[in-house]
Amino acid sequence: xxxxxxxxLKYLLALSTAxxxxxxxxxxxxxxxxxAAKSASSPAPKRDLTGVWQYQGGGGAESMTADKDMxxxxxxxxxxxxxxxxxxxxxxxxxxNDPILQCDPIGFPRIMFMPTPHEFVHAPGRVLQFWxxxxxxxxxxxxxxPLPADPDPTWYGYAIGHWExxxxxxxxxxxxxxxxxxxxxxxxxxxxxxxxxxxHRMDHDTILYDMTVSDPMAYTxxxxxxxxxxxxxxxxxxxxxxxxxxxxxxxxxxxxNPATPKPAKx
Amino acid sequence: xxxxxxxxVLLIVCFLAVCGPMxxxxxxxxxxxxxxxTISGAVTEFVWANPHCQIFxxxxxxxxAVVNWAIESQxxxxxxxxxxxxxxxxxxxxxxxxxxxxxxxxxxxxxGNQMGKIVFADGRVLKMDIR
Numbered sequence: 001x002x003x004x005x006x007x008x009l010k011y012l013l014a015l016s017t018a019x020x021x022x023x024x025x026x027x028x029x030x031x032x033x034x035x036a037a038k039s040a041s042s043p044a045p046k047r048d049l050t051g052v053w054q055y056q057g058g059g060g061a062e063s064m065t066a067d068k069d070m071x072x073x074x075x076x077x078x079x080x081x082x083x084x085x086x087x088x089x090x091x092x093x094x095x096x097n098d099p100i101l102q103c104d105p106i107g108f109p110r111i112m113f114m115p116t117p118h119e120f121v122h123a124p125g126r127v128l129q130f131w132x133x134x135x136x137x138x139x140x141x142x143x144x145x146p147l148p149a150d151p152d153p154t155w156y157g158y159a160i161g162h163w164e165x166x167x168x169x170x171x172x173x174x175x176x177x178x179x180x181x182x183x184x185x186x187x188x189x190x191x192x193x194x195x196x197x198x199x200h201r202m203d204h205d206t207i208l209y210d211m212t213v214s215d216p217m218a219y220t221x222x223x224x225x226x227x228x229x230x231x232x233x234x235x236x237x238x239x240x241x242x243x244x245x246x247x248x249x250x251x252x253x254x255x256x257n258p259a260t261p262k263p264a265k266x
Numbered sequence: 267x268x269x270x271x272x273x274x275v276l277l278i279v280c281f282l283a284v285c286g287p288m289x290x291x292x293x294x295x296x297x298x299x300x301x302x303x304t305i306s307g308a309v310t311e312f313v314w315a316n317p318h319c320q321i322f323x324x325x326x327x328x329x330x331a332v333v334n335w336a337i338e339s340q341x342x343x344x345x346x347x348x349x350x351x352x353x354x355x356x357x358x359x360x361x362x363x364x365x366x367x368x369x370x371x372x373x374x375x376x377x378g379n380q381m382g383k384i385v386f387a388d389g390r391v392l393k394m395d396i397r
Contacts, residue, residue: 059379059396087294094296094369115396116343132343133317239343240316247315255320255336259296259368 042204046166049120049127049199052238053207053230055113062113063089063183064211064225070187077218080188089185094260098186099179101252103243105155106134107180108173109195109211113228119238127161127169132238140171151175153191169199182213182223190217205232297366297376305375306362310334314352317341321355321377321384323363335373337365339382340394348393360387 067089073081085096100106106114116132125143130136140161151158151174159173174194182189193215200208207230213223307325321337339345342352355361362385365375376382378394385391 057396087296092295094294116341236347239341239346241341241343242316244316248317251313251315251318251320251338255318255338255374256296258336258372259338259370259374261296261370 044167044201044204047163047169048122049169049201049207050122052117052119052233052236054117054233054236055115055209056229056231057113057115060115061088061184062115063185063187064109064113064213065223067185067187071219071221071223074216074218074220076190077188081186084181084186084188086181086184086186091186098184099181100243101248101256103245103248104179105136107155108138108157108176109213110180110183111136111156112197112209112211113183116241117233117236117238130238132241135238135240135242147172147174153177155180157195164198167201169201171195171197171199173197188218189213189215192217199230206230207232294376296368296370298369299366299376299381302364302366302381303375304362304364305335306360307335309355309357309359309361311357312355314342319345321361321363323361325373333373335363335375337363337374338376338378340378340396344378344396345392345394348395350392354392355384361385 083097084091085098086092087094087096087098087101111131111133112118114131114133118129118131121128121130125141127140127142129138129140136156138156138159140159142161145160147160148158153175155177157173158175159171161169161171164170172194174192176189176191176193176195178189178191178193180189181187193213196212196214198208198210200210202208209228209230211225213219213225215223305323305325307323309321310324311320311322313320313322319339319342321339323335323337324332325335327333342350345354363375363377364381364383365377366381368374377384378396380395382394383391
């Protein structure tokens with residue numbers, strides 16, 4: 001009996017560990033098939049992230065952290081937040097004013113939590129990161145340059161990277177415009193946002209991914225994303241997935257708008 | 267802490283860990299992703315477009331009237347990874363589609379992620395999973 005109880009306890013411990021490891025996997029069937037503990041045991045190449053990586057999310061577009069775990073907003077951010085009408089999350093309603101509905105760039109860091117893969121390519125003095133979503137990319141400079149002091153804001157920012165040991169690639173970025181939302185449930189950010197990422201290649205097939213967003217103009221504390229897992233997909237290629245305005249517009253007329261509830265008559 | 271008590275604590279931790287993040291991952295609010303349904307009919311059009319492929323399907327309703335359903339699916343890239351091509355579905359094909367219907371009752375639905383799929387008359391299945 002005692003052994004069975006211990007077995008049950010071990011099972012529960014494993015289950016709770018898995019659940020905590022994949023906090024964004026809300027859908028029961030979305031729990032990744034392969035946990036970190038079961039991944040390939042072959043050693044990871046040193047200081048090398050080359051390959052196509054698939055973020056092991058819950059199956060759809062996600063926020064970097066749950067709405068309830070977001071830190072308090074400043075009055076500046078709260079005013080913007082109140083104007084957002086997201087299609088997802090606790091405030092979700094059909095229709096809305098999510099910028100990506102009119103094919104505005106998704107931007108960074110939101111693109112990191114889309115359910116499509118990205119690819120790393122190493123080049124002299126930089127690591128290139130290509131995202132399938134939007135067929136977009138950014139250089140992550142590794143030649144020792146600092147972040148620019150006063151960059152002109154862009155959708156995907158300005159990024160520099162360095163290695164901590166042979167396995168952890170740390171990326172710092174800034175220079176973002178304030179037109180993008182942090183995720184599908186909304187949440188604004190300012191041009192002063194700074195993002196720190198840690199890509200920890202823990203074995204050949206696995207990256208443990210951490211992200212912290214610091215934006216004092218918008219939030220009273222840093223936003224810390226729960227750790228995510230990315231898996232190497234050696235047999236997959238980055239596909240083309242732009243947001244095509246003409247096609248998106250036709251889609252809206254034929255599907256999105258008919259599925260949107262009409263506002264109640266006054 | 268004895269084993270039984272530790273187990274209870276872990277059960278609670280599991281529940282909170284699994285249910286808590288559901289706040290963070292709702293589907294598109296226009297669709298009822300809590301109640302997936304399967305409809306059958308003849309394809310009238312297949313649109314291979316970014317970022318959403320679309321299937322249009324003539325389906326007979328309860329009274330025998332034909333209703334043209336408009337179905338949102340995933341991007342061509344995601345479908346290609348699930349062994350689709352731009353000619354996988356053709357006008358006239360008899361298929362069954364599993365989808366989350368629009369909450370407003372319009373003949374519109376979303377077929378994608380882990381639940382969505384189409385089944386052809388000969389039993390072939392195409393999914394839209396994100397992996």
